[in-house]
Amino acid sequence: MDTKTIKKEAKSNETTQRISGSEAVVRCLLEEGVKVLYGYPGGAIMPVYDELYKYQGKIHHVLARHEQGATHAAQGYARISGEVGVAIATSGPGATNLITGIADAQIDSTPMVCITGQVGSHLLGSDAFQETDIVGISTPVTKWNCQVTKASDIPAVLAKAFYIAKSGRPGPVLVDITKDAQFEEFDFNYKKCTGIRSYTAVPKTEKASVEAAAKLINAAKKPLVVWGQGVILSEAEEAFKAVIEKAGIPSAWTILGASAIPTSHPLNVGMVGMHGNYAPNVLTNECDLLIAVGMRFDDRVTGNLATYAKQAKVIHFEIDPAEINKNVKADVAVLGDAKASLETILPLINENSHTEWHQKFKDLYAIEYEKVIKNDLYPTKEGLTMGEVLNQINIQSKGEAAIVSDVGQHQMIACRYAEFNQTKSNITSGGLGTMGFGLPAAIGAKMAKPEREVVSISGDGGYQMTIQELGTIFQQKAAVKVVVLNNDFLGMVRQWQQLFFDKRYASTEMVNPNFVAIAEGYYIRARKVTTREELVEAVAEMMASKEAYFLEVCVEKEDNVFPMIPTGASVSDIRLE
């Protein structure tokens, strides 16, 4: 590296260095502690790539096979580690290919910084080669975005980008840097961002609201907690556990809240929502107090709002004021960081056990077990079920694996049945439902936590949306375990066609390639399982592998996921068959 250190001004002790905008980008990433970034080079971002080449001992760039894969990998990295994921791409198609991942990170509150190259500032608006208005395009799906046309703006803008992405309710940020700003030299000096006057990262928690919430909790006879990803994002797991244990409250989770407390915790009563568990869905409409913690009452959670928990008082612990009363009216809103709020309320709540109320959950679980779970996990019919594959993974990973799922039937099965001992272990595309998320997200997760077992579970549809990332696995030697649950159908859509469209299977049948051969084409060890007899041993072989491993399991073609709340129905009208 050939840079010259000069003193800025006599009165200042800060040293600045005259460097290019592109080198500044890399230096800013290093200042923010970034070790890995995911991307794809191209014309307008080449100066930054040239610096990444020079800094390759300090920062690791992972070449994805498509920019969408880069964003999902950055998301996987962020979700398992709690740190900001970084993706980088060139202008035009490179930038637009990031959009799906950005939209996914926005709706699932994932901290991510995306850096895009842009044509030179003198060409802006001239329909130049690979010019696209990525700031305009990404505006509705970013927490913040910004175009930089001067090198000297790069440090402050990137500092702000990382601060905004990570603080408060996290989200994706996009910084678009023109090529001339990358070449321009300036005096580099980095200061971390610690606040922005127009932005309140964490709203102040009103003491009165905590007291009012404690009063409702202490008076409740049939309280139910529904927690979401907020518990994980604010690292409130221990505080959360302390509160529900002290008050003895049955607690259910949204899809993104999964793994915040262990699956086996006695107060964990399962998942709410469309394919969630029977008891928490039905009893949502029987509880006298609904305590929402770090969740946003998504329509897949609430079903028909007109009949959702109307009998209950509602407490909403939430960091984002815009979520209060958005879908469900809160009797008490406790604004602020979940961890701080839960720690504040802990001494104010009374010890309780709610034994009779708990029994109701157990009784309904028994019904669900008989009608659904038993047949999913321990089937006696010939065809393999997705549930029994999950069951094997649970047994052989001892609940220590991070499960990265894609979108569809297998995702619902994975989230329903995966056993988690550790937090930040359920990585899935919840809000956006992005098919193709799983495989690249698993790569990011494995690279962030190489010591952890990371199992990617996809269906045959979503897997083929980002299948090219097998190349990234191969090149990076990322020891991801890739499971494809193959039913030769776009299973979830087929299920809906069966139930609501008189079995007219419009474009849901898949004629699939030889998945094993494809994996082997990338030099990844691969195996296909078609019978129950092989399953245990195949999963064992996969889990024992020190390298990446591909396992295709051919499952029953036309199985459905139950329970199910049909669209527009009430949570308590959940169907078991």
Place this chain on the structure above:
Amino acid sequence: MSADKQLFTVSVYTENNIGLLNRISAIFQRRHINIESLNTSPSEIESVSRFTIVVNMTEENIKKIIGQIEKQVEVIKAYYHTEEEIIYQESCIFKMKSGLLFDERQIQNIIKESNARIVTVNRDFFVIEKSGRKEELELLYRELSVFGIMQFTRSGRIAVSKEEMKISTMLEAFQD
């Protein structure tokens, strides 16, 4: 809280940054809400911009919209007000043929009675300006349209609230 739709005037104090207009209008667009009028200008605070947006919707929904606007990183604060809670004005300009001033004597009366103002007169045309409430501007338009209007344009609403908006205190608090 009325469940009926009514006019609300939204005042948004923001940083003066490129792209923010897009970000704010996208909040309405995404929810299929038509903006009746939109005006951006400097505010009483240096370097702080002010948006004045008029929309027709229910109070329940405008509250949610305010939440979404305030959520934007560069928005300092947003308020909504009913018609009774603000003092507001719009402005319009008419361009008309100069000959009408002499041929149609009642035009001068219309201008006088409506408190409109002649901005300029030349050989070919003259320009009338009027500020006021929308209904007054519409009335003037109707009265003048019979004589033939060469050009007409009306501004978005600008408004101040009767109650204080505590922006300066908020910004000072950040300085500390």
